[in-house]
Amino acid sequence: DTGVSQDPRHKITKRGQNVTFRCDPISEHNRLYWYRQTLGQGPEFLTYFQNEAQLEKSRLLSDRFSAERPKGSFSTLEIQRTEQGDSAMYLCASSFNSEPTLNYGYTFGSGTRLTVV
Amino acid sequence: GDSVTQMEGPVTLSEEAFLTINCTYTATGYPSLFWYVQYPGEGLQLLLKATKADDKGSNKGFEATYRKETTSFHLEKGSVQVSDSAVYFCALLGDYGGSQGNLIFGKGTKLSVKP
Numbered sequence: 001d002t003g004v005s006q007d008p009r010h011k012i013t014k015r016g017q018n019v020t021f022r023c024d025p026i027s028e029h030n031r032l033y034w035y036r037q038t039l040g041q042g043p044e045f046l047t048y049f050q051n052e053a054q055l056e057k058s059r060l061l062s063d064r065f066s067a068e069r070p071k072g073s074f075s076t077l078e079i080q081r082t083e084q085g086d087s088a089m090y091l092c093a094s095s096f097n098s099e100p101t102l103n104y105g106y107t108f109g110s111g112t113r114l115t116v117v
Numbered sequence: 118g119d120s121v122t123q124m125e126g127p128v129t130l131s132e133e134a135f136l137t138i139n140c141t142y143t144a145t146g147y148p149s150l151f152w153y154v155q156y157p158g159e160g161l162q163l164l165l166k167a168t169k170a171d172d173k174g175s176n177k178g179f180e181a182t183y184r185k186e187t188t189s190f191h192l193e194k195g196s197v198q199v200s201d202s203a204v205y206f207c208a209l210l211g212d213y214g215g216s217q218g219n220l221i222f223g224k225g226t227k228l229s230v231k232p
Contacts, residue, residue: 004160033219042121042206042222043161056219091160093220105151105210106220110160 004109006092012115013082020078021112025094032075033106034067035091036060043091049075082116089113119144123207123223130197130230138192138226140181140207148209150174150183150190151220155204164192164205197230204228 005024013019025032031050035043046065047057051072061067064082069075079086090113093106124139142148152164152174165174170185179194190207207223 035220040224042208042224043220045219045221048219093161105153105163105166107163108153108161110158 004092004094004107006090006109006112008112009110010113010115012117015084015116016081018078018080019082019114020076021090021092021114022074022076023092023094023109024074025092026096026107027073029094029096029107030072031095031097032069033093033095034075034077035093037089037091037111038087046077079114082114084116087114087116119148119209119211119221121207121209121221121223123205123226125224126204126226126228128226128228130228132199132230132232133196134230136192136194136197136201136228138205138207138228140190140192140223142188142190142207142209144188144209144211146211147185148211150181151208151210152179152181152190152192153206153208153222155206155225157203161206197228199230199232202228202230 007022033048034046037043046061049069064080067077089111091111093108095106120143122141149168151166153161154164155161165176167174167183173182181190181192204225204227206225208220
């Protein structure tokens, strides 16, 4: 397994355009998370899936953001009508746990850096 | 809500110096605590973890002890190398029983080690 893969690595888009990012988690991991990281800040939680079910969404995830994980494997994050404030690194992570308390941490991808001009 | 506070950077040290990066947390219950490292141009990598009070996480010469009485998880290394230059993030994962926890990160501390 090559770890968590994210595509593309970089995306430059014009304000108002839609963008979609993809994340391929570690194959045996049942959980998948999306985080956003702005310059000089730590990653902020956006949403997560357990298998194909989206179980939690942060208030940071406005109506312009939508995430899917249709078959419980890869996930996509779409941002509609992008704004300059959406410029950030979008990180995907995956994990496996069968216990209420997660002890193993997450495995992160290298991220997709979005620049909205 | 749960939160993590870590010392502001940047931190600049000479090679072989002693490193401490302070991290304190606020959380209900008994969170798990983590240190992640982010090298330039790369994603976050788990450096070490501790899941209960008085546990010591260690990896690659780095150590951190889960201190519940002071709600702290300070990162230490006895002798840093140039290759340790990176951004270090302290994080916690809440223990919500049957509910789901999410990793909550501090803002990160940039470490630069000079030869």
